[in-house]
Amino acid sequence: MKQPSPRGEAGALLLAVIGGTGGSGREDLARLDAVVEAAVARTPDILHDDDLQLTLFCLYELHYSGIDGVVDDWEWDLQLLGVRQRIEAAFEARVRAEAVVGALPEATSEAVCAELFRLTGEDSGPSMSRFVAKTATHDQLREFLVHRSISQLREADPHTWAIPRLAGRAKAALVEIQADEYGNGLLARMHSSLFARTMRELGMDDAYGAYLDAAPAITLASNNLMSLFGLNRRLRGAIVGHLAAYEMTSSLPNRLYSRGFARHGYGDAATGYFDEHVEADAVHEQIAGRDMAGGLVESDPQLLPDVLFGAAAALAVDSLMTARIMAAWEEGRSSLRPSEAMAS
């Protein structure tokens, strides 16, 4: 993706070092570490900290499709990994404080599945899908796509990190879901392709990261959460719980999102992405709850708390993101950061 604009001292220093525009010596990396340590210590809330969330996002991006002008070798640079772990530790602690897991169900597939459906069925704050269906303006539809584009233009990728970390029933279930996410071998049916088509229908740039500068910290945090869970093997229970929660909160909202775009006169090319998810995720949520999450817990009962934590974390962080977007819209403001991409 193209290099984003830094949002503070940490991001500016990181991009200067890995982009080769500021020194790339070890002393610059030591300074980055010190800057990040101080930023982590003084942030009032890392979930809404633009500089730290963008810095973490860029560090994770080295493991995905990379950043323009950044040499691939930075991916496994030990000092950068150390910086990443500093931010990750504070981020994970903050999310664990936000996503409290209640009483644990039995470590059986059916009990885990039932608990995940119960957890994801609880109402949590304002509904963006109902608003999009009935009220959202055309500009708000575009804003909605900007927030979603950060994850949906590479939909399924963060959860794919979990495949080699699972075995047996849970692995078969995850692969069954992911194969569908990637279009079962048909590029045009790949969910990220469907989302890109929706963006093009609204005259938007479908390049990955085109609107990154417009995405607020909490939108980046929602994405960073998946990378945190996906890239750390110790959190394999959490990435599985996270995917289950996403699948279980998808069918009904996507039907409403589709309605919102149809209300503005858009046809199948724009609504196809949402329509596909109504049917797909009604299948996926059953596989995810029973075979993937339930299967994982049955094979390794110690992972039960993290499976539920991953689900609770997905709901908690996305609920904060929704609350922030809805608060802006209710006040007649944009939910985005000012950026050149949205101005053009």
Place this chain on the structure above:
Amino acid sequence: MSAGTGSAPDGSGPPAHALNSGPATPVSVVACPNGPLLIRGDFELIGPDGNELPRTRRTVALCRCGASVLKPYCDGSHKLTGFRSDP
């Protein structure tokens, strides 16, 4: 994977459920508590006119609460209606 069953990258290839070759996989039906019937394996879904129903995935969830707007497929509506599968 076999050379003869590749599909066009524009999505115009064979339906997803027909992509796998080899011997047929036995069909299994999971009656999901308070939810749909999940059907896996090699099967055909036939409409009342005898023709195969439009289908884009190998594993499908069939509505059994009656509220889906995508029937015969599930659309998650059972969660809104509070459908209970136990007698």
